[in-house]
Amino acid sequence: MPRLASCLFACLTCLAAGAPLAQDRTQLPEIGSSAAQLISPAQERAYARQMLGEMRRYGLLLEDPLLSDWLQSIGHRIAARSDRPEQPFTFFFVRSRDINAFATLGGYIGMNAGLVLTAETEDEVAAVLAHEVAHATQRHIVRSVESAQRDSLPILLGMLGVLAAASASDSNSAGDASQAAIAGGLALMQQRQINYTRSNEHEADRVGIQTLARSGYDPLAMASFFGRMQRATRSQGDGMPDFLRTHPVTTTRISEAKDRAEELGKRAGGLPALTDEPINPALPGHVHESLSLAHGPDPLGFALARERLRVLSAQSPTEALAEYRRRERAGDELTEAERYGYALTLLRTGKAERALALLDPLQAKHDDRFWFDLAWAEALERNGQRAEADAAFGRMLDRQPRNRAIAMSYAGVLAERGTREAGLAAQAVLRPVLSESPYDPSLQESFGRACELAGDLPRAAEAFAEAAFLSGRAEDALNQLQRLKQREDIDYVQRARIDARIAEMTPIVLELRERGIRAGDRSRSMAPGAAARTLR
Template sequence: MRRIAALSPAPLAAALVFALGLSAGSRAQENTLPDMGSSAATLLTPAEESEYGAYTLYQLRHYGYVLEDPLIDSWLDGMGHRLAAVSDRPQQDFTFFMMRDRDINAFATLGGYIGVNAGLVLTAQSEDEVAGVVSHEISHVTQRHVLRAVERAKRDQLPIMLAMLGAIVASQSSNSRNSSDAIPAAVVGAQALAMQRQIDYTRSNESEADRIGIQTLYRSGYNVNGMADFFERMDRATRGNSGGYQVPSYLQSHPVTTTRISEARDRAARLQRESPRLVSDTRPAYSPLLPASLSTMGGGSANAAPPPPMFHWARERLRVLSATSPGAAVKEYKSLSDLASGRLSDAQRYGLALAQMKAGFPTAAETAFQSLAKEHPDNLWIALALAETAHVAKSDDIARARFEELLRRNPQDRAISLSYALVLNDIGTPQAGRRAQAVLRPLLTSSADDPLFQKNFGRASELAGDLPRASEAYAESAFLNGRAEDALSQFNSLLKREDVDYIQRARIEARIAAITPIVLDMRRQGMKPEDQGPDSG
């Protein structure tokens, strides 16, 4: 179970600037990165890298950027760890997460944390293309490019802040009516400068990340041309639009040129000629390092047949979950249907039914899901949707029967357990709460760093009348969503309760000891509790 030790927002800001393209903020902050020379390998320890990367993810969650969905998480984890297991550093820990933004982007930050935007998946035409981009980002981590970028950020932070302050001073001296707008403009200017320095610096690493990434792609059993295919798709999209077209964020930090595409194709062809394929080109390669629990179709033994490809189903689920509303997603499918002369693929039919269910039309969704279930009887995503649809239709007995059957066939499956707990918590009775607790309890150890789990376990415990356990889970959820101050306050309040037993008290005291240095460091940096805001999840 990975926990976060004390860290300073200053190196976190540096990591965000150069790994995510964000600014270090409008307040000058003390640079507390250790002064250990120019070697990237000694700038931060692996534990510190993991700490900074984890808290970056927590902050992204806090502002609502991360898309939390058990099925999407399972699909992305399966693909990411399949690649990571055959990378140059298979011992490196990786965490893959989905961003809800429809802009085309992907990024790697400290500690092996890799984010993929929903827009990238929606643009891709195959899982091989997404895997090509993810393998490229994995290579940025394994080749220490991200850590070197942080080292550069350490040197660049002061000039960027001085440039920003100079612009602010100049604007404050002006008598212009628009001088009040100059401070935000100066901040944006500093952001642009930081982003440009990131681009200039990382271009020198792109060729290496392409080369290593293609090797990883090949060893994992994906189509080795997946990376070049996606780059070519991006290049065509950019050249095919007028001057008003907004260049995707991914192209700003990963410029695509004809030379780069041709080099990627040449490398792929050379690998296919010179290295014998150890696995079938049409069958995914599953490394023994890949946990069986990452299967997107539920549990199974290591000798079981790998699950069928789920890319198209994941893409349509993301289309619905990343839309501005379920109604907007329904309209989007109407447009797709019109373009296809009324013929949607099975995965698109699933997406439309999912949108209808979430928009409050369970009858239409039930009909569509039942039809799809006959054609795809082993598809867990459809079976889960049928159980959820029954709940939306207020047929809770049917919903619970469907969930219980899914759990019987796939015990301790994270997606089933969390989806069932969500429904039980929505039912809201003490009995439902106790059942939700029982469903989630086997996942307690493996899901300690999962905010969706903690939030649902907290609600289940609350319904069941186990208030101390509910408070503990809510406090963990607050911390995992970037609200360290709020989490510390909740833990301190919980410690005063008389109904907390010895074991739970020891757990709470350990969490207080771990979180207190983080909160004190934030206070020293001028970060107030109200700056952290409410839980966006």
């Protein structure tokens, strides 16, 4: 037993001595790491796209063109002023009213609808995005995996050494010593991962607050949002928001965030001055001119996005309608944004005339807000005023011919008319937008319906296959393309394009088959709840 005790003490002492070193390394910004050898940026993006497809397959995503563009505009404004403005980012909504946000591989950052519904300002939404962007730019996800791999081998060897010594001992306590060695090793690995996660969170706070301030947002918003989340837990007991489970908030952390924000304000003499100067001439093409600091947060835009999220994240249109009716019965006057959300629920429940009554004054007052124009045009169509709807959509397309939300909304209206002429018109509206957003499954599906109506069946089949692939049904998509290739009415260009997509999809399908996942086979994959927990 003395020999066993000394062996155990030596192993644990060596491993414990190495733990602070791993923790200290993470307190510095990542300026070049061996983590890049674990997975390349291109592989990160490829895996992230597959993850997004799986989430679509389970119906976890909330994909609305208006909301997606709103989130992307805030996210890219922050990313453009991050430590890695050249890194591509993709921001998306999760169809859940739980309060959470997460960063994953390849600059893919997800935000639950519930977080925006809980936030009180655009600055608070931007603060959470800045925190998640910092996780991505500092490569915390890959570095965590690398750290776990690096730590697991010496800890495992130490456990094996203790187990070997215990098995060689004739003592009656050898079995207890073996169990203690296993429990101690696992506990040490878990503690080192906790230490690494805590240091990542503090680093993301520090880097995120700096990025938030550079982006023209209030750097105090991060501390205020964390504080409100902490207060929420006191009244909810065990019902802690998921955001706090994955981003543990303490009084110390809130104080540090507030102190950092105030220090930034002192250095700059207040909040950063808004300017119309270019951000950075070296920024990549995915960063648009709309990211200029010439404008600050948009309170009405945030309020409209929150109400639209409230409608689209409800369990059903009827449930959303009940929410607004409860507010109406409470006697409080609805804000403009709330009237907009109420009108959307009325449209979704077949009450177009009442929706128009709410939207008419809003559209007339805010002629610079195409969100009102779009809802108004849809209400005109649903109310049987087809000519007026066409005119309204035409004016919007003249001003913004490549706007995805306008194009998809009008194409949906045209598809409901069910004529060949409507299909041809929808094709013309969608084609320029499709070239700019080829990874949008809803857009691909909308284009497929337009092609069907127009009589272009091969192109429709191609678009439907692409939508299936982007929605996590890679094998279905491959089968559709292989059947399409057998048709005699496709030309040389189409055949070459189909062959190229088959070549791209085949390795992905083979990999999924090796993992035991086939199209539509959910029994071998994760349950939706498990998938969401893993992503967090």
